[in-house]
Amino acid sequence: MALDDAALDTVFRNAHTVWDFADKPVADETLQALYELVKLGPTSANCSPARFVFVRTPEGKEKLRPALSAGNIEKTMAAPLTVIVAQDPFFFQKLPQLFPAADAKGWFSGNPDLAEETATRNATLQGAYFIVAARALGLACGPMSGFDKVKLDRAFFSSSGWKSNFLINLGYPKDGAEIPERLPKLTFEEATLFA
Amino acid sequence: MALDDAALDTVFRNAHTVWDFADKPVADETLQALYELVKLGPTSANCSPARFVFVRTPEGKEKLRPALSAGNIEKTMAAPLTVIVAQDPFFFQKLPQLFPAADAKGWFSGNPDLAEETATRNATLQGAYFIVAARALGLACGPMSGFDKVKLDRAFFSSSGWKSNFLINLGYPKDGAEIPERLPKLTFEEATLFA
Numbered sequence: 001m002a003l004d005d006a007a008l009d010t011v012f013r014n015a016h017t018v019w020d021f022a023d024k025p026v027a028d029e030t031l032q033a034l035y036e037l038v039k040l041g042p043t044s045a046n047c048s049p050a051r052f053v054f055v056r057t058p059e060g061k062e063k064l065r066p067a068l069s070a071g072n073i074e075k076t077m078a079a080p081l082t083v084i085v086a087q088d089p090f091f092f093q094k095l096p097q098l099f100p101a102a103d104a105k106g107w108f109s110g111n112p113d114l115a116e117e118t119a120t121r122n123a124t125l126q127g128a129y130f131i132v133a134a135r136a137l138g139l140a141c142g143p144m145s146g147f148d149k150v151k152l153d154r155a156f157f158s159s160s161g162w163k164s165n166f167l168i169n170l171g172y173p174k175d176g177a178e179i180p181e182r183l184p185k186l187t188f189e190e191a192t193l194f195a
Numbered sequence: 196m197a198l199d200d201a202a203l204d205t206v207f208r209n210a211h212t213v214w215d216f217a218d219k220p221v222a223d224e225t226l227q228a229l230y231e232l233v234k235l236g237p238t239s240a241n242c243s244p245a246r247f248v249f250v251r252t253p254e255g256k257e258k259l260r261p262a263l264s265a266g267n268i269e270k271t272m273a274a275p276l277t278v279i280v281a282q283d284p285f286f287f288q289k290l291p292q293l294f295p296a297a298d299a300k301g302w303f304s305g306n307p308d309l310a311e312e313t314a315t316r317n318a319t320l321q322g323a324y325f326i327v328a329a330r331a332l333g334l335a336c337g338p339m340s341g342f343d344k345v346k347l348d349r350a351f352f353s354s355s356g357w358k359s360n361f362l363i364n365l366g367y368p369k370d371g372a373e374i375p376e377r378l379p380k381l382t383f384e385e386a387t388l389f390a
Contacts, residue, residue: 001204002333056390121361128324166316192226
């Protein structure tokens with residue numbers, strides 16, 4: 001059953017990157033409801049390597065600040081919440097629980113290159129599911145890749161060993177905010193081929 | 196405006212990976228409508244590095260076959276369509292068109308590591324938007340990462356230089372097909388932190 005036009009508008013056509021959010025916090029229950037959707041998006045062998053850190057305290061934001069690119073500091077400090085989309089390089093240790101049908105842990109435990117590629121691809125997919133699910137719940141996102149991963153990982157993940165992938169400023173859209181003009185996109189002919 | 200439960204069910208809660216599709220082709224117009232949604236998903240500096248190859252001819256499928264992992268051959272040969280989610284390593288040459296506000300091409304043209312990381316992250320995000328948009332249009336997906344990238348890229352991209360990222364078998368769900376039991380997922384407490 002396809003979505004109706006209003007739903008497609010919410011998730012795709014009218015959605016856009018937001019930097020200036022309404023002055024309204026994102027409730028814990030909303031973050032949990034969001035995760036309950038995100039976790040359902042497909043990953044290879046159900047490996048689910050993404051980890052999400054919800055930075056919302058002044059202390060957390062200050063820990064983030066030195067890792068941010070200059071152009072991302074002000075908007076990140078002002079956002080109700082900043083999500084670190086991270087990945088657990090040892091995601092495969094949970095595969096006996098997540099994928100009991102095969103010894104999937106063994107595919108990765110002796111192959112760090114495959115483990116890293118798999119963690120990165122699948123955590124990135126989960127980051128995209130997060131953006132879409134947030135929009136589906138009426139939230140707005142400002143995704144960012146402009147930050148220093150080494151600094152961020154040292155500040156947040158020195159004990160867990162998680163690795164940052166990208167950041168998302170998260171909140172509610174401002175009522176009556178001006179919708180910016182869309183940037184040009186590649187045409188169907190430019191971006192696709194038939195074979 | 197949040198999506199209603201029926202729409203959330205379609206995109207997330209009732210959606211699942213499908214390997215056995217209805218005997219119904221995916222029309223060109225449907226693929227174009229799908230791309231028109233996918234292209235709207237956010238990428239950093241609007242860089243839009245993903246390229247989508249729709250493999251649906253017997254010749255195309257045979258070109259794909261030698262690159263596939265053994266477990267993926269039969270279902271891929273039987274699927275109405277297989278999408279190669281690829282990326283253009285020289286995506287930044289289109290940035291003067293896609294991001295006219297700054298010299299974004301210059302950020303990447305002298306920095307192959309940043310270009311590769313950016314192409315990979317953003318094409319993967321676009322691959323996830325593709326999965327979600329396909330479901331939103333009533334299609335079903337079987338994403339796969341089990342294939343030999345070197346073989347596939349040599350077979351399909353020796354002249355374009357594009358690089359494969361992952362594959363998606365695509366079609367319509369079968370009426371009355373049994374919905375498989377969901378694999379276990381990480382809990383909110385396992386996959387998230389507050390800071």
